[in-house]
Amino acid sequence: MGFEERLNEAIQRGKQRSSAKQAQAEAQAMSEDELKRLHNQYRLQLSEQIEQCLQKLPQHFPGFTFETIFGERGWGAACRRDDIRISGGKRNNDYSRLEMTIRPFSSYHVIDLSGKGTIRNKEVFNRSYFEKIEEADIAKFSELIDLWVLEYAELYSSKS
DSSP: OOOOHHHHHHHHHHHHHHHHHHHHHHHHHHHHHHHHHHHHHHHHHHOOOHHHHHHHHHSSSSTEOOOOOSTTEEEEEEEEEEEEEEEETEEEEEEEEEEEOOOOOOTTOEEEEEEEETTTTTEEEEEEEEEEGGGOHHHHHHHHHHHHHHHHHHHHHOOO
16 A cells, blocks of 8 residues: 555545544534523423422511522522611611522533522521533432421521
């Protein structure tokens, strides 16, 4: 086999490699759309559960107000309460809040649950839990949402 034949074969292999990379990029783009679709499906399901859980807090702790969160920070809900404490002629404001969101789709291809709890101006927890979208166990996320709300309710009731 002469140099000319080997050169032609090398060029042919390069073209095949290029077309294989292009086909792989197209397949990856389709999987990117599929990942976005899955993320949206999970986000809707989980943000609905977050709303249902957090809407129950004001029923058990009067003074809390419920709000829906959506946008750049993610989708979910929050409950907050502002209290005024007067002691020794001084006025103090106490701020309590529980916020839980599902963060927006990102290039990391994960479903990301974040929760932040504050009681009487002190942060009691700031958590994040994530899994790859294609491997996500929605039951685990649902369980964490319930646990974080229950933990916050227990902490709030012990400090009030």
